[in-house]
Amino acid sequence: MTTVFGVTGATGLLGGRVAERLAAEGAEQRLLVRDPARAPDLPGAQVARVEGYDDAAGMRAALTGVDTLFLVSGREAPDRVAQHVAAVDAAVEVGVSRIVYVSFLGAAPDATFTFGRDHWDTEQHILATGVRSTFVRDSFYHLMFPRLVGDDGVIRGPAGDGRVASVAHDDVADAATAVLLDEIPEIDALPAYDLTGPEAISMAEAAAQLSRVSGRSIVYVPETIEEAYASREGFGAPEFEVDGWVTSYTAIASGDLEVVSSAVKRLTGHAAQTFAEWLSDNPDAWARLRDLPR
Known part of the structure; x- marks a missing residue:
């Protein structure tokens, strides 16, 4: 059965790189973007317009039929966690079976970097859904x-x-693509990776x-x-x-x-x-x- 990937942030520096790498591997994917005119033109990629992560109806429509969601964290905002929660809930509602979330190194409820706390809260919500998940903490x-x-x-x-x-963005994209494609030796398969x-x-x-x-x-x-x-x-x-x-x-x-983590090299085969x-x-x-x- 062909896996369909949903990729958010496909017009950005990380999501765009991941979408390009998935296309190079022949993957079928759906790019979730605010402005379809800015979406990359990639083989095997459909484009779905959504107003934002809190556009529940738009997210559900865009993610219907998607198996694995690559969720790039949203822009910093007072309601950033709520936006992430809305996106995750929409994915779960339509049957997405796996979420790979772009978190942050040292995500914790008391992280010194205040936005790292948002990532922790998002991780905890994803875990609570019971959906298979992996966190890439760059x-x-x-x-x-x-x-x-x-x-x-x-x-x-x-x-x-x-x-x-x-x-580097390229190293995170390479590592995230390996995670998405399940190209990880069993010994290195973890629920989270520090990149x-x-x-x-x-x-x-x-x-x-x-x-x-x-x-x-x-x-x-x-x-x-x-x-x-x-x-x-x-x-x-x-x-x-x-x-x-x-x-x-x-x-x-x-x-x-x-x-300093060795995860990039373990996941990709090349040094960061x-x-x-x-x-x-x-x-x-x-x-x-x-x-x-x-």
Whole structure:
């Protein structure tokens, strides 16, 4: 019997990569998107339009006939868990038999990174449904580092000397595809996988590597927690979002994200990319840094 995969976030950086990999394997899939015009044109893929995870009727219609759902976590929002719950419940109602959920490294009810708590709550709801499930808990992406650099060439935040084993989108997509296709040796079959890069680096080390490739002076300036909140007041962002921004740094400072896992290599057969390797392979991701003052 042919497995039909439902893929959310197919217009995004992770869901799109997973959809491409499933198509390359000849899989039949349904891409759940808000805007069908932006959906990738892939062999064996149908496109289903949904307004969002809390569009219960749309989700049920889109997931009818789907066997395995790849659920990419939604955008950060005050009701993010409720949105995830709605998507999971819709999947269960129409008979989806397996959910592979994109969670976060160190997901826990008391995670330092506040959005990690959302992932924990979502995991617990999925487990409570009794549906077969697997959680891929990725670390922060390599792409985070160049995006944190301000127009003055400075990364500011309360990460201290902490380290983070950041990971490439491609490595997470490769690992998630292996999980979806059940290409995992029995000895490595687990209910959850921590997906990280092969080394943990500090903010200062990341800044130095960004300086090396861009030819510009990129530095990391540590902030206190109080300074971090004060420096972000001008963005006009809601409190939950600012909390997420600040605690992304404090989670690094606390050592929560220093974990280095071998799961990418175990699942895919290839080593995860280092940050330096990713920089070399993805110059467009940090190209704007070339325009910063020397």
